[in-house]
Amino acid sequence: MSRRIELEVPPQDRGKRLDAWLAGELEGVSRSRVQQLLDAGEVTFCGGERPKANFRLRGGEKIQVNLPEPARLEVGPEPIPLDILYEDKDIIVVNKPQGMVVHPAPGNEHGTLVNALLYHCGDLSGINGVLRPGIVHRLDKDTSGILVAAKNDVAHQGLAAQIKAHSMKRVYLALVHGVVTEPRGRIEAPIGRHPVDRQRMAVTEKNSREAITHYRVLEQFDRYTLLEARLETGRTHQIRVHMAFLGHPVVGDPKYGPRHCPFDLPGQLLHAGCLGFNHPVRGDYLEFTAPPPPVFLQVLGTLRREKKGEG
Template identity: 60%
Template sequence: MNEQNEWAVKANGATGRIDKWLAEQQDWSRSQVQDWLKAGHVEVDGRIVKPNYKMSGTENILVRIPEAVELEVLPENIPLDVVYEDSDVIVINKPKGMVVHPAAGHVSGTLVNALLYHCQDLSGINGVKRPGIVHRIDKDTSGLLMVAKNDLAHESLAQQLKDKTTERLYIALVHGEIPHELGTIEAPVGRDKNDRQRMTVTDKNSKAAVTHFRVLERYEGFTVVECKLETGRTHQIRVHMRYIGFPLAGDPKYGPRKTMKMNGQALHAAVLGFTHPRTGETLRFEADLPEEMTFEISQLKKLELES
């Protein structure tokens, strides 16, 4: 790429949709590439084409990458379920449906917007879009999240995550009846080459990922499991449970569709433990399952009692 943020490439025999092919060439999402194509930022042999353009394999392609527009992240008066707070750390029980930090498509209503209103003192290590954010959980995953209020706390908590000394336990409702009580899934996770919005178990461009699980309850066609993260890859539990044949209930991306009246995966960050960055005290917090998950599990119990 040159100073004007232009990228020239030859098709070299490649065929298929141009949006899909371009997304695979760089670390771009397919939706991002589609936006560029619609805006005329991509030329094929000197002409503008649509995202569904079918390549013949002989094209010369020029991508003009638009400059990123810096998001203005504003404080918003959004209620927060604060589990713990002091001058260094704040622990939040994040509701399902809330995005952790602003990004394209989610510039407001995020946890960061709420945090900026609640407390102005957040660490700046991750920049203006992710102040205080040490780790994330998915939009439709509920539960506990630790946030750093200064750089000292941020560095300490980030190191604990890297050293795998934090305790992170999740409760999940999965499809199928897992026959054994305990298990460990050790399988590398990377981006799905066929869908840039999904992750998958793959040996290419992947990172090591380890999930330990323990069966808590079994019902007809479902199992409630406790998952312990050793690593924290994107969508790790969702990808790993699908990989072994027990996808999460309600998961629109990795599981069967419309099997329950849930909006998103049945996954809750129930336990979070770490060492306080200043005092050295061991802190451990628990958060009850959200009502939606509790209801679905109670319905499974009810059906079992009636059968």
């Protein structure tokens, strides 16, 4: 099965590239996916002509897009080691390594945290469906740190309610570019999908949601600042987008930071180091901490030595 979408280019969009325009119009479809659809002949003008990606719109064109149904993903248990901080019959708290995807998606069908959890736990909450069982909140692939998963629906609902009420404590360590002069601050800037690059998020008023991040300076270096960032809301890429919006992108961030990183890093230096919440069934408060990964500590060590004049 496939879905057919008919679009008409408004006059004000004259001169835009077709691929960029389509990525902005098709909800949840990235520019690279648009390129694939164009190459496969799934995008046509009203007369049947197959345009190229770099076609410049004139305004008024009627375009038909055929969106094939995505292939179904099979999700199963895989014997992947887990760094477990806490576990009982209702929940499991783990320290996710940098580089691990949380749940399966096209291009990352295996080796995810969900695959590991299914192997270890046997069963998880089914509220989020077959691809995201037990997942109440996420961490980006290259963000390390603490995450809680639900083993049953009651636990899932209890944790989700705390996230919705902004009562779950989620504190991150972030090394950012530049010297942040204010000792602490509150960033309130709505986040939505980037208007052109659908794989990125952006501070925008269009189709966005409220996003609030609190930060505190922990340590300053010549060209960098170590921050503590606390999430009040939890939007996709929130800390990364907010810090880039302030002009202080996270070090090693391939999407929102400088193209060239001075350190040899596998991803951004962002670590979910503290997670606190009320147990979703018993009601008692639990709080967990985990140190940042070795690569994060190595960079901090280098910067501290430079600060002391040790080379």
